[in-house]
Amino acid sequence: MELLLQTLLNGLLMAGVYALVATGLALSLGVVGIVNFAHGEFLMLGAFLSYLLFAFRGLDPLFALGLAFLAAFLVGALTYWGLIRPVLKAPELNQMLLTFGLSILLQNLALLLFGADTRVVAPPYQAATLALGPFFLGAVPLGAFLLSLALLLSLQLFLTRSRLGLAVRAVAQNRLAPGLLGIEAEGVYLLAFGLAAALAGVAGVMLSVMLYASPSVGFLFTLKSFAIVALAGLGNLKGVVPAALVLALAEALVSTYLPGGGGLVEAVFFLVLFLALVGRAWRGA
Amino acid sequence: MRKALGLLVFALGLALAQTPLKVGVILPLSGASAVAGKAALNGIQLAADEVNAQGRVRLELVVVDDGTDPAKAVPAFTKLMTVDRVDLVIGGLASGVTFALSGPVKQYGPLFLCIGAASSVVEQAFEGYPLFFHYHPWDYHNVAAALQFFQSLAKDHGAKKVAILYEDGPFGSAGIGVYKQQLERLGYQVQAEPYKAGSGQFTPILTRFRAFAPDILYWIGYDVDALPIATQTRQVGLRPKLIYGAPPSWPIGFEKNPLSNDVAGMTAWLPTVPNAESRRFVDAYRKKYGELTEEYMAPMGYTIVKSLALALERAGSADKNRIAEALAGLRMNTPFGPLAFKPSDTGRTKYQGFGPEIWFQFQYLEGSRRPVFPKDKAARPLRYPGEYYLR
Amino acid sequence: MRGILGLLLLFALLPFLPLGAWGAFLLDVGLFILLFTALALSWDLVARTGQLSLAHGAFFGLGAYGAGLMVPHLGTLPALLLGSLLAGAGALLLGSVTLRLHGLYFAIASLAFSEVLRTMALKLPFTGGPIGLPVPPPFGGGWPLASYYLAFAVLLLAVALSLWAERSSFRLAQAATRQSEAVARVLGVRVVRVKLLSLLLGSLVAGLAGGVYAMKALFLNPYEAFSLGRAVEALVIPIFGGLYSTLGPLLGGVVLVGLEQALRLWIQEGYLVVYGALLILAILFLPRGLLGLLGGRRG
The missing domain is CATH 3.40.50.2300 (Response regulator)
Structure with a gap:
């Protein structure tokens, strides 16, 4: 029982970061309608920013959080303005190839600048742990979870309460209507794409503390985020958190209870996803 | 002439x-x-x-x-x-x-x-x-070198249980069968678990290892796993006496991280030899x-x-x-x-x-890697048990 | 059509062209161009029904492993055939449960499918697991040009299938399915069959390409054989060259795979930065791929 609860806790904490990365992806997909293969590179940006500030300025990654949010927002907005906007009306496959090219470019630029080495930061609280009775909670994963939650909640508030947020949602629901309502769709796209990148940038800082910074740090999380977004229903922002939860819990349970489960985590993750997609298609049709 | x-x-x-x-x-x-x-x-x-x-x-x-x-x-x-x-x-x-x-x-x-x-x-x-x-x-040489170390850990330090984390690619899994067998022949109790390199999720496996209470946590994987293992071992309350790893390289900046202290590993060369x-x-x-x-x-x-x-x-x-x-x-x-x-x-x-x-074992001690085994190459004695407690 | 024939002729004669010192190198590059172009064509064949497949890496891997496991027992050609059939079986399995999924949903489902298959290749007892599987060269290695012409044959098959699909009534069925399944149904197109058949044909070609690749690489491991990178390459080439056509992927394959090899030789460090930039520029300025350059007859 204790083990089960601990396992569920582990899964829950992981789900927070997954949801943060996936929400960004869902934003660009749901609002702008772009499948962004370069999402992981925004995450990498955050991770490297955190590393560089730590290594050369001695700054705690906590400071990097805000900076990464801004920097990634800026890069995201620039990406939208320079690259995405010209292909908004192009076929979906063209957009995908464009973001794929961007992903290759950014990743290899990072390789040129920093090399493929794995880099780590060392804030004093890195391994700090809260012991609640028999349960252990890593302070950083818990913090990352809470911050993810807070960010997602404020995003939710922004989308439902503010005028600008309502405009974003309007665009997400119908790409024709906003024009009729006098909303500048382009500005909304820019905002949504920037926000998506900013969320990834923040997640990157978190990962630099929990894991490492390297040009390839974004890959695995982006792959899983695609899975989460698909499970949630493409572009469906509300479904992202439950979907992240389902997949993270499945992972934690498998790797705790199945002998040799650590090697099967990926397979189970994708099997769950596969079955869910297929099941929904058959029910829905 | x-x-x-x-x-x-x-x-x-x-x-x-x-x-x-x-x-x-x-x-x-x-x-x-x-x-x-x-x-x-x-x-x-x-x-x-x-x-x-x-x-x-x-x-x-x-x-x-x-x-x-x-x-x-x-x-x-x-x-x-x-x-x-x-x-x-x-x-x-x-x-x-x-x-x-x-x-x-x-x-x-x-x-x-x-x-x-x-x-x-x-x-x-x-x-x-x-x-x-x-x-x-060759890989069998690497295995032989690591086993020598394990033999000494059993004989000189009384280590009895090894928990192995190995990445499920060719690097980690190639020798795992042989490793298990040989360690058991040396008198060790062994539990081995595969994982996916770079995923950084060791908490579930480490949680499970807690019941086994290993003396040595041995990880065969890459540099990307070094920090997550060092932190998550502490976070789940696992208390190994030695964390020992065999990645081809180590993360940059790891030696400056206090969490690396007492972590041991195998290499063929250090700039300080x-x-x-x-x-x-x-x-x-x-x-x-x-x-x-x-x-x-x-x-x-x-x-x-x-x-x-x-x-x-x-x-x-x-x-x-x-x-x-x-x-x-x-x-x-x-x-x-x-x-x-x-x-x-x-x-x-x-x-x-x-x-x-050419292989030897080192330990991260006071911010740098120092050879600790075999004796003719050791610059310091091995710190065993290492301190991997919460701070 | 003339372009296609010209390119094919060039490949057929490549070993006999007086290329001087570069001959052997170009032949090796040519072989991988042939294989990846065939893979790209097989992807395009599926894409013509509107299905965005990320499972082509898996078909490639199934073909590679199937052929690799069977070569020592059956000989080269039967092994290739078996590998291809294995890929086909995988496609039928995938296709029959996912035929109601569209676009990105299908893409993600097919991605999940290949991740699961890769794990199976890692865990099954007879695949050599993570250590990998040595594969002998074709026909016992006796004939140095064997693998090149096998690759050429795979491309020929891919081109033939693609031309058939382009020129028969199948083209209309595929196009209708791609544009709107509901409308296609009304028009009397048996959507399910069209999608399944396209996927099957595509996977057979991808499987063959994988088999020949195995015999050239001489060694397989699950991470490489089932790599997502391969699946993405299969989709990048047709988009770059020009979608839903035979000449497009063909041109795309020659230019893109060749370009990557050339960039790697001349620029070395950081060549992928240039590669990525070229992809972006291509999309921005050649929205219809290389075919657009040729003064777009049919899109």
């Missing part, structure tokens, strides 16, 4: 010094093994500079990138053979790529100086090829590149070029068979210790450079 002969040799030497010998270098400069590949290339270029500056022989390097991918490595190798027309190739770092190269190598027949490719599958692929010089130890050749290498490396390297592939590349230059000088000819002959009889000191070629333990290949003796 002797004088004339001496003059002749001198003239020959001069001729050699003037016409440079083209040497092909095929390394992963992009793709998964790029870190090690670039380190190796730095070492190779440094040695070539030194050799050319001495002026007894001249080497001209032709470098190509194998991309850590057979589909890129095979054409690149063919180019070395047919366009650049080299008779001599240094390369073969990643095992899978080296295996793919075994076909074209046999087709074109160059002298192949192999820098990495520890998997013994590669040894089978090159079985019977007469011009294959393998410098790096007290060996005259190594010191010379470190000084020269710093002078040329302005920084230090921690990657053992750098001195490995350096060693290969140095040995090649010496063999070339002794052979007095640019003929690959004569060079191979000279190389086979060579004895020299390297940053790793003495080098001499002998048939491999399995008898499959004829020229094996280094063996288990």
